[in-house]
Amino acid sequence: MTIMGILDKKLSLRDRNKMLIGVWEDEDHLMSGATELAHAGVHIHDIYTPYPVHGLDRVIGARRSKLARIAFFCAITGLTLMTTMIWYMYVHDWPMNIGNKPVRFTPSWAPVMFEGTVLCTAFGMSFFFFWRNRLVHGIKNELLDIRQTDDRMVVAIETVNGMDEKAVLDIMKKHGAVEVREFHNGVQTVL
């Protein structure tokens, strides 16, 4: 198993329990469907849409992205890294006399510290963002519907014990789902 595979294990759909899949073709019906599902207390695992649908995150009660926190820690890492680096190079290992300026904590450190912070933050955020969205090289993407990156919207609901599956399917159909399926052990069955 590759490193990416290990990292991906938690996000992968492969080992999920049974899931119910609803497929929509327009966001208005998707929105009303998702709203009613959420009101009915159904836990929506995720919704896959080809473009951002405003307000969907609030409807399904998505938690706030951790990207900001990641950015902060990447920034701290970058700042520490660059401060240490410039201290080691410029103060400890090989101090240089440039224009007779002092070497310790001078304004000339600021650009290095700033750029290092920005660099680490940018790369760190990009990596974690792409990894979380399963867009990193080395991850095999599992599409629940081949058209979910094109013109279809897919709602994935994780079934739990005691869930009224019939009711869930009825809600999805009522709100104009063009297709409802069951997902089990990597195999989808149209219901």
Add this chain to the structure above:
Amino acid sequence: MGHGHHHVEVKQEQFVFSPKAKRFSIILMVLGLVFVGLGIANLGGHDNKHEAKTETAAHGEHAVAGHEAEGHHAAAHEEHGNVPNEAFGPRMEFHPLDKPANTRIWANFMIVGYFFLMISLVSLMWYAIQYVANAGWSVGIKRVPEAIMTFIPVPFVILMIGLLMGKNDIYHWAHYEHLGLKPGEAGYDAILAGKSGFLNSTMLFAFPSVLVVIWYLLMRKLRALSAAEDNGTKGDVSFFRASTKFSAAFAVIFGFTVSVIAWLLIMSVDAHWYSTIFGFYNFVTHWVTMITIMAFIVAYIKKEGYLGFVTNEHMHDLGKFMFAFTVFWAYLWLSQYLLIWYAQIPEEMAYYQIRFENYKFNFLLNFAMCFCIPFLGLLMRSAKRNRYVLAIIGSIMILGHYHDVWLMVFPGVFGSGMQFGFLELGMFLLVAGIFVYWVFTALTKRGLVAINHPYLEESVHHDVGV
């Protein structure tokens, strides 16, 4: 929760300038007048001439004297003054000038006028950028910059009063021009003579006047288009298109001329000194202040129950603007400082030397108020979405940037000893009171919602996500 998708019916609203807000603006003005009175009473009397005009060099010599009380200046001056510093060469030679006590008053007129003129102008720039950038989110709050930009004439008059009355004492190049020295004569300054094509009294009055007329006419045009759109029909995008064209014209004109104005009015206080980034630095100082003021006004009119569709999402974006341009301000502040610090060229260092030696507290306070406090205060998302945090940090920012402009002028004019006092605070509060009164009156002049703007719907549904 879940407000994002369903249709929201937006109706026209009429802003009322409440007696409470009126009282607030009048309290600001009265408080300002009281402080101005206190400041004038403490000017020290007209017989007590201030510290002689300072070119930087001499100030390095009597930096200690600068910290002493005003009364001791004359003595200190006799001891240390008028000593040309060899390191600065003949160009930076010290020209002793007696400053009348009321120079400080006119310098204050000039600073407060410049500050609020730029606030009004950058709000027009902000408005123009929304059109040029095809921005939709800001349509709901577009009446606020539209009201702020009407303030242009008032600070311009204040600025011109300051310049008319205090020109020769504020700008040492103006005094030099007045001397009319020829090459070879004692005291002839090749640098000032070389700059006299740009730095002369005609330019000082004509250039800003011509530009303000152009800016003002463009402002009137954009406001007229906006009013015509309100009275037009929904779906008619002709006013929007015309606004975009005039906005683009203004953005180009202002983008180039704003730097020139900063050189002419502010940078020329230290006429031997120059910094290529100075104009942009000035722009950003006022830009971030204007966004803060805008956030204040939006928060206020929301609190009064107007603009229900303007949500925390819009406030969050204004908070992000405040934060982002705080960082950008610091970036320019450091860029200007860093290059001069590293290159160590006497002509360039003059500006910072005088500020670091005679105004060290203000120099550091400036950086703390304009960068450290807002940066840490607005870093978190929850801070940007909290009215009270925005109010506290924003107040520090507005005062800090006013102090920033003050710090660009006062050390150059007086050299040392003149602190940010009652007079400075009073002038600021006085004009701030007029500003509040003027802007809120302008807000009542038309409906609070740009009801026929093609992007209104987009603004109503603006959502930055969970």
